[in-house]
Amino acid sequence: MKKVNYRELVEIGRSYWGFLAIVGFFILLGLGAAYYMESNGHHVTGMSNQVVWGTPHVFAVFLIVAASGILNVASIGSVFRKGPYKPLARMSGLFAIALLVGGLAVLVLDLGRPDRLIVAMTHYNFKSIFAWNIFLYTGFMVIVAIYLWTMMDPVVNRFKAYAGFFAFLWRLILTTGTGLIFGFLISRDAYGTAIMAPMFIASSFSFGMAIFLLALFAIMRSTGRPLGDVLVRRLKNVLGIFIGGAFYFVVAYHLMNLYATSHHDVERFILLDGGVYTRIFWIGQILLGTFVPLAMLYHPTLGRSRGAIATASVLVVLGGLAQMYVIIIGGQVFPIPLFRGMEVSSSFFDGVVAHYAPSLPEVLLGFSGMALAVALSVVAMRVLRFVPESLADEVVDPHAAAAVAAETAGEEETGAAEAA
Amino acid sequence: MTTTSILSHALRRWVWAGLLALLVPGLAAAATPLPKIPKPRAKFSATQDCVQPIPEMRRNHMKYILHHRDETMHQGIRTTRYSLKACINCHVQKDPKTGEYPSIETKDHFCNSCHSYAAVHIDCFQCHSTRPVEYKGYHPLARR
Amino acid sequence: MEKEADTARRRFLARATGAIAGMVVAPGVILQQVARAKPADEPVTSAQRWGMLIDTNKCQKGCDACVQGCVKENNIRSHYGPATDSQWIRKVEVRDRNSGHSFSLPMMCQHCAHPPCADVCPTGASFRRADGIVLVDRHICIGCRYCMMACPYKARSFVHEDIGPEEHVPWVPRGKGTVEACTLCVQRVDRDGANAVPACAEACAADGHDAFVFGDLNDPNSRISQELAKHGATEIRADLGLDLGIRYRGI
Structure with missing residues (x-):
C-alpha cells in the first residue's frame, strides 16, 4: 500500500460555509424546539404518561447505535487487519464521536430537567444500566479520541493497534448497554430479552456502514478527491452482509416472541394488526430498510452504480429509524400486561393501544442531533487531517487495482472477440 | 524607560485600581437599595432570632435546608427546625393591607426579597409551596 | 311488619x-x-414495612372515592387531559374473557420490595425507603422517565406542565419535568405510624366500603398481617417476584 496523505478539507470554498450555515440553522431549530418543550412542559409534545419516550429517543438511540457502528470501519482495518480500510480509520473515529455527541445532545435536551445534567454526573445508582451508559458513552468518546490521537500523532503511533482494539471492545460493550436499556425491562412484552443486545450490535454495524458510505461519497465528491471502485465495492459488500446480520437478529427476536404464548399479543400487534406500527415494520424496516437495499447492493448492474449504493444506504438509515420507532414507540403504545388473558380498562389507558403522534418540536430536536453530528464532523475535517487526499484504487489496494484493470481488459477482449 | 519609572508607573496603576475597588461597590450600593426583608412571625427563642444566629443563617441557610432535605426525603426525619416548610411558615406572612400572601415573583416574598437582590436563582418553588398552607387532611382518629 | x-x-x-x-x-x-408512631427526629427503619391490603370484594365498580381522596390530599389537578395528567391511583376494571367474571380494583404504586423503578433510575432519585415506601426524590430526578418504562404497573406519572404556586401544598411538593407516584401518603405515615390511614383508604372508608387495610406487614399483630395470615392475598404480576407492599383479595 502506498503512503496515504491526509489533508484538511480545503478544496471547498464558499459552499463550505453555506453548508455549515444550513446545518447550523437545523441545530438552532432543534435548540429552539428543546427550549419550547422545556419551558412549556412535555404536554406540548406527542409524549404522554403512556408513551414516555417519543421521537427524540428514536433519533437519539439511532444516533448512538450508529455511532458505535461507524467505528467498525476503523476496526475492520485495525483489529481485523484489512489494509484497504486503514485510510478510512480517522474519519471513522471522528464520525463515531460526532454521532454520539449528536445522539446524547438529543437525549439530554429531552430530559424533564435538562438543567440538572450536573446531577446525572454527580449522583449514580450503579444498578442502573442508564448510569453504566453514562460511563460507557463518555468513556467511548475518550477512548476514540485517544485512538485518533495514536493515528494522527507519529509520537504515539506505535500504540495505535492497542487503542484500536480497546476501542473495538468498548464499542461492543457500549452497544450492548444501549440494547439492554430495553433488554432489561421486564415490564413490557416488547422488551425484556437479552437478544436486544446483539440485535442492537448487528443493527449498529449496518447503520454505521450506511452512514459512512453516504459521508464518504459526499466528502470525496465535494472535494473532488478520487474514490476508487475497489473500496466502494468492498464497503457496499460489507454493508450487505451487515444488513443480513441485522435482519437475522430481528427474525430471531420475533420468532422467540412468536413461540412464547404470553408474547403472542404483542407480536400480533407489531406484525399484523398494529396499524401504523405494522406498516412501519413491514414497509419501513423490512421492505425498504432491508430487502430493497440488499437487492440493490447485490444486483449485478445496480450494485456497481454509486447512485444505487447511496440510495441503498439512505434506505438503510430510514429503515433504521423505522426499526427504532417500532421498538421504542411500538413497544410502549402496546398496553402493559397487568392481568394476562383478561380484558382491562381504566381512566389511564390500561388495556388499550395508546395514541402517539410525533410533534414538530420532537422531530426538529431529532434532526438537530443529526445536524450537530454533521457540523462537528465537517468542522473537524476542515481544521484537522482526517480525510485522505486520494482513495483511488492504486492508493487503497494496488493488487486489487491491478486485478480489476486486468478483469476489465479481459472483459473488453472477450467483448471484442464476440463482436468479431 | 528606567526601572524606577516602570516601578512608579506600576505603583500608580495599583493605587488607581485600589481606589476603584473601594469606589465601585459603594456606587453599586448607592444605586441599588438594600432589600427590605419582611419580618418573621416570631423569634426562635427569647435569646435568638432565628434557628441559628442571623449572620450564620444569611451565609449558610442553604446548607441547613439541603442537609435537612435529604434527611427528610430519604429517612423520614420530620423535625421542623431546619425544614423549608418551617421557614415559610414563619417568614412568609400575609400582607396586612391585602390579606394575601406575597407572590414569590415579588420582592415582598421573604426568599425573593434577598435572592433577587443577590441575583441567586433558586428552583425550590417550582415544586415547594411559597406560602403556609394548613394541613387539614389527618384522619380524625390521629388528630392530636 | x-x-x-x-x-x-x-x-x-x-x-x-x-x-x-x-x-x-x-x-x-x-x-x-x-x-x-416514630418520633420526628428518628429515621425510618426496616423494622416496619408499610403496606396495604385491598379487598376487591368490597371495591365497587364505578366508584372512585379512593381516587378522589388521593387527588384531594395531594392536590392533583387536571391540566391538559387524561393522556398527560398525573394519576397516582386509578380504578381498573378487569373482566375474564372466557367466564365474563369481572372485578374492579384500585391500582397505584405497589411499593415493591425490589422496585424496578429504583433499579433503573440513573441518579438514585427513585428509591425505596427503609420502611418499604417507594418514593421519588425530585431534587435529583432529571426527568429521564426510565422508571416509567420499567414499572410493570404503570404506576408513575410525569409532570408534563408547570405547577403554579397556587397549586402547591407544603406536604406534597410537585413540579414540572419530574416523575411522581403514590407515596402511600408518606406525610401521614411519618406522623401517625401504624395509626396512619392513607387518603385513598380514608375516602373508601368514608364512602362506606372500607376495602383498604393499611398497616405494618412486619408486625404479626397488625390487622393487615392477621388478615393476610387468615385469608391470604394476591400480588399482581406475582410472576415478577417483586414482593409487593400492596396485596389484593378477591382477584
Missing part, C-alpha cells in the same frame, strides 16, 4: 354492641398505636 321491627331491633343491637366494644377497645388500640 313484625319482621321489619325485628331486623331494626337486631340492627340496633348490633350497632350498640359494636359501639360499646369500640369504646372499650379503641382507647387501648389507639394508645398502643400512637405509642408506636
Whole structure:
C-alpha cells in the first residue's frame, strides 16, 4: 500500500460555509424546539404518561447505535487487519464521536430537567444500566479520541493497534448497554430479552456502514478527491452482509416472541394488526430498510452504480429509524400486561393501544442531533487531517487495482472477440 | 524607560485600581437599595432570632435546608427546625393591607426579597409551596 | 311488619354492641398505636414495612372515592387531559374473557420490595425507603422517565406542565419535568405510624366500603398481617417476584 496523505478539507470554498450555515440553522431549530418543550412542559409534545419516550429517543438511540457502528470501519482495518480500510480509520473515529455527541445532545435536551445534567454526573445508582451508559458513552468518546490521537500523532503511533482494539471492545460493550436499556425491562412484552443486545450490535454495524458510505461519497465528491471502485465495492459488500446480520437478529427476536404464548399479543400487534406500527415494520424496516437495499447492493448492474449504493444506504438509515420507532414507540403504545388473558380498562389507558403522534418540536430536536453530528464532523475535517487526499484504487489496494484493470481488459477482449 | 519609572508607573496603576475597588461597590450600593426583608412571625427563642444566629443563617441557610432535605426525603426525619416548610411558615406572612400572601415573583416574598437582590436563582418553588398552607387532611382518629 | 321491627331491633343491637366494644377497645388500640408512631427526629427503619391490603370484594365498580381522596390530599389537578395528567391511583376494571367474571380494583404504586423503578433510575432519585415506601426524590430526578418504562404497573406519572404556586401544598411538593407516584401518603405515615390511614383508604372508608387495610406487614399483630395470615392475598404480576407492599383479595 502506498503512503496515504491526509489533508484538511480545503478544496471547498464558499459552499463550505453555506453548508455549515444550513446545518447550523437545523441545530438552532432543534435548540429552539428543546427550549419550547422545556419551558412549556412535555404536554406540548406527542409524549404522554403512556408513551414516555417519543421521537427524540428514536433519533437519539439511532444516533448512538450508529455511532458505535461507524467505528467498525476503523476496526475492520485495525483489529481485523484489512489494509484497504486503514485510510478510512480517522474519519471513522471522528464520525463515531460526532454521532454520539449528536445522539446524547438529543437525549439530554429531552430530559424533564435538562438543567440538572450536573446531577446525572454527580449522583449514580450503579444498578442502573442508564448510569453504566453514562460511563460507557463518555468513556467511548475518550477512548476514540485517544485512538485518533495514536493515528494522527507519529509520537504515539506505535500504540495505535492497542487503542484500536480497546476501542473495538468498548464499542461492543457500549452497544450492548444501549440494547439492554430495553433488554432489561421486564415490564413490557416488547422488551425484556437479552437478544436486544446483539440485535442492537448487528443493527449498529449496518447503520454505521450506511452512514459512512453516504459521508464518504459526499466528502470525496465535494472535494473532488478520487474514490476508487475497489473500496466502494468492498464497503457496499460489507454493508450487505451487515444488513443480513441485522435482519437475522430481528427474525430471531420475533420468532422467540412468536413461540412464547404470553408474547403472542404483542407480536400480533407489531406484525399484523398494529396499524401504523405494522406498516412501519413491514414497509419501513423490512421492505425498504432491508430487502430493497440488499437487492440493490447485490444486483449485478445496480450494485456497481454509486447512485444505487447511496440510495441503498439512505434506505438503510430510514429503515433504521423505522426499526427504532417500532421498538421504542411500538413497544410502549402496546398496553402493559397487568392481568394476562383478561380484558382491562381504566381512566389511564390500561388495556388499550395508546395514541402517539410525533410533534414538530420532537422531530426538529431529532434532526438537530443529526445536524450537530454533521457540523462537528465537517468542522473537524476542515481544521484537522482526517480525510485522505486520494482513495483511488492504486492508493487503497494496488493488487486489487491491478486485478480489476486486468478483469476489465479481459472483459473488453472477450467483448471484442464476440463482436468479431 | 528606567526601572524606577516602570516601578512608579506600576505603583500608580495599583493605587488607581485600589481606589476603584473601594469606589465601585459603594456606587453599586448607592444605586441599588438594600432589600427590605419582611419580618418573621416570631423569634426562635427569647435569646435568638432565628434557628441559628442571623449572620450564620444569611451565609449558610442553604446548607441547613439541603442537609435537612435529604434527611427528610430519604429517612423520614420530620423535625421542623431546619425544614423549608418551617421557614415559610414563619417568614412568609400575609400582607396586612391585602390579606394575601406575597407572590414569590415579588420582592415582598421573604426568599425573593434577598435572592433577587443577590441575583441567586433558586428552583425550590417550582415544586415547594411559597406560602403556609394548613394541613387539614389527618384522619380524625390521629388528630392530636 | 313484625319482621321489619325485628331486623331494626337486631340492627340496633348490633350497632350498640359494636359501639360499646369500640369504646372499650379503641382507647387501648389507639394508645398502643400512637405509642408506636416514630418520633420526628428518628429515621425510618426496616423494622416496619408499610403496606396495604385491598379487598376487591368490597371495591365497587364505578366508584372512585379512593381516587378522589388521593387527588384531594395531594392536590392533583387536571391540566391538559387524561393522556398527560398525573394519576397516582386509578380504578381498573378487569373482566375474564372466557367466564365474563369481572372485578374492579384500585391500582397505584405497589411499593415493591425490589422496585424496578429504583433499579433503573440513573441518579438514585427513585428509591425505596427503609420502611418499604417507594418514593421519588425530585431534587435529583432529571426527568429521564426510565422508571416509567420499567414499572410493570404503570404506576408513575410525569409532570408534563408547570405547577403554579397556587397549586402547591407544603406536604406534597410537585413540579414540572419530574416523575411522581403514590407515596402511600408518606406525610401521614411519618406522623401517625401504624395509626396512619392513607387518603385513598380514608375516602373508601368514608364512602362506606372500607376495602383498604393499611398497616405494618412486619408486625404479626397488625390487622393487615392477621388478615393476610387468615385469608391470604394476591400480588399482581406475582410472576415478577417483586414482593409487593400492596396485596389484593378477591382477584
